[in-house]
Amino acid sequence: DAKTTQPTSMDCAEGRAANLPCNHSTISGNEYVYWYRQIHSQGPQYIIHGLKNNETNEMASLIITEDRKSSTLILPHATLRDTAVYYCIVRGGSARQLTFGSGTQLTVLP
Amino acid sequence: GAGVSQSPSNKVTEKGKDVELRCDPISGHTALYWYRQSLGQGLEFLIYFQGNSAPDKSGLPSDRFSAERTGGSVSTLTIQRTQQEDSAVYLCASSLDVGARGGYTFGSGTRLTVV
Numbered sequence: 001d002a003k004t005t006q007p008t009s010m011d012c013a014e015g016r017a018a019n020l021p022c023n024h025s026t027i028s029g030n031e032y033v034y035w036y037r038q039i040h041s042q043g044p045q046y047i048i049h050g051l052k053n054n055e056t057n058e059m060a061s062l063i064i065t066e067d068r069k070s071s072t073l074i075l076p077h078a079t080l081r082d083t084a085v086y087y088c089i090v091r092g093g094s095a096r097q098l099t100f101g102s103g104t105q106l107t108v109l110p
Numbered sequence: 111g112a113g114v115s116q117s118p119s120n121k122v123t124e125k126g127k128d129v130e131l132r133c134d135p136i137s138g139h140t141a142l143y144w145y146r147q148s149l150g151q152g153l154e155f156l157i158y159f160q161g162n163s164a165p166d167k168s169g170l171p172s173d174r175f176s177a178e179r180t181g182g183s184v185s186t187l188t189i190q191r192t193q194q195e196d197s198a199v200y201l202c203a204s205s206l207d208v209g210a211r212g213g214y215t216f217g218s219g220t221r222l223t224v225v
Binding site for chain 1: 217218
């Protein structure tokens, strides 16, 4: 699976949009981009995934660049409960498990 | 059940003892995964099961670790002769199948402390 690069940490003001970047410049055509988050002392939580089109669900939006070499997870109105480590993962169709990197520690500030 | 259930939530054991960790996946999920997370570290893949296929044990760190899944449902991760470096949170996840495009659902984990 392609490797991803994320900033180690980010801050966001409560009520503002949180934009979390992810670089996956070696992604191949059949690999999906997944986002998970892990709130302290809990198991990871699935957020969203996409292949090449932008995706939106009740939790977040995923914007994937046209060349698919990077993506951005958008939390439109961050709350204090969104403080967590956010993992960007690239996974191919034949992959049998998700490989987690170091993720981005997002801190939402009051 | 509604989610992935793991037990116990916390386990303290003496070095050298064996421990068993249990995972109840979501009903109908054929794929089941074990990960561990040491303090301040990322998630480390251990093993996965898919239906009746042979499990992928490629992530198990030593032969002291083993896992089984009975009847395609409940799974047990066993650590023999525990060592202090085995202290971690052990997380179980399940999904509809290994190639599922949707995400995994994780349990809350078992925090293992070896003293």
